Amino acid sequence: MKSPRFFWSANFHKESFESARVRLTIIYTLILTAVLIFFSMIIYGFAMSEVYDRVKDVRIQLREEYAFLMQPETVIVIDTDALNKARKNIILRLVAANSLILLVTALGSYYLAGRTLYPIHQMTLRQQEFIANASHELRTPLTAIMTSNEVALRDPQLNLASAKETIKDSLDEASRLQRLIHNLLLLASAESEVEIPTQVVELHHLVNASIAKVQNKAQEKNILITNQTEAISATLNPDLTIEVLVILLENAIKYSSAGQQVQVQAQTRKQHTLLTVTDQGIGISKTDQQYLFERFYRAEASRSSEGFGLGLAIAQQLMQLQGGQISVQSRPGKGSTFTLTFLNL
Ligand code: ADP
Numbered sequence: 001m002k003s004p005r006f007f008w009s010a011n012f013h014k015e016s017f018e019s020a021r022v023r024l025t026i027i028y029t030l031i032l033t034a035v036l037i038f039f040s041m042i043i044y045g046f047a048m049s050e051v052y053d054r055v056k057d058v059r060i061q062l063r064e065e066y067a068f069l070m071q072p073e074t075v076i077v078i079d080t081d082a083l084n085k086a087r088k089n090i091i092l093r094l095v096a097a098n099s100l101i102l103l104v105t106a107l108g109s110y111y112l113a114g115r116t117l118y119p120i121h122q123m124t125l126r127q128q129e130f131i132a133n134a135s136h137e138l139r140t141p142l143t144a145i146m147t148s149n150e151v152a153l154r155d156p157q158l159n160l161a162s163a164k165e166t167i168k169d170s171l172d173e174a175s176r177l178q179r180l181i182h183n184l185l186l187l188a189s190a191e192s193e194v195e196i197p198t199q200v201v202e203l204h205h206l207v208n209a210s211i212a213k214v215q216n217k218a219q220e221k222n223i224l225i226t227n228q229t230e231a232i233s234a235t236l237n238p239d240l241t242i243e244v245l246v247i248l249l250e251n252a253i254k255y256s257s258a259g260q261q262v263q264v265q266a267q268t269r270k271q272h273t274l275l276t277v278t279d280q281g282i283g284i285s286k287t288d289q290q291y292l293f294e295r296f297y298r299a300e301a302s303r304s305s306e307g308f309g310l311g312l313a314i315a316q317q318l319m320q321l322q323g324g325q326i327s328v329q330s331r332p333g334k335g336s337t338f339t340l341t342f343l344n345l
Pocket of ligand 1: 247251252255279281282283284292297298299300301302306307308309310311312313336
């Protein structure tokens, strides 16, 4: 379901992810090389001073053992080849050990750099996808407004009726834009919030308040919404929960046929309270259910109806802000049940 725009940017990001990973690996390895060189020099210094100490000992020993052969001014010459060989050996061993350490740590760094960058990479991808989708959705109504107005302006025989038609279409597109911008702002503000106050709320009134907000749309389609939530309370944020319920009820209306019914029910369990919105509408396939809560995702079956695919993503974020969850159960052709879970505190 990825757009070509997104595919291009995903590839671009894959390349920049790889190059960032390699760069990070090089940085890790360079730092380690500097540390290894520093310690190798210290080890080399110690090893060579050990060698010279041994040479000194040997000189003393020789002088003691062969004192009867030597004059006080006799100089004991040590084989410099052997000394050089010892030095070479120390250097060779240090180089071999360091190369091995560097090789192992370069591989380890590559792996660690991947693990460090992966969440950032995923976040960037999601952000990129979101921006691509949002710009596409914003551009579509704008293009429609511009095109219809340009055509109307160029028409020398434009009469009042067609002018009104063009204005009406433009207003429809403008209100679509307004809704989209409202949704985008809601998502952005929900993302920046950290903690939201919750309180114990009686569900029946809350559900009634939500139903009242969608009643006109329900009546237009002759859909009856029933509230079966008497005498149950939950710990939640009332404003956010009403937003979520309105999203679910609007969807239930949108994806149901005229004359069908929608039910809102509640159940209390030991540790949580469940609030469900059930419709008898078109239902959702198992495959679509996996992606429903992603931003801009719309199931193929619902493309003909109006929407941006942002409602459920917003609902999920608003639920998470209250420490709650949202889930779906559905069968294509039979209807869907969306469940809100609130923790009993
Ligand atoms: P929108 O409804 O604006 O497309 P949503 O994020 O609210 O966006 O929903 C995402 C998709 O989930 C919809 O496009 C639709 O395919 C599916 N969906 C949501 N609610 C229902 C429902 N009650 N019945 C059937 N499909 C639904």
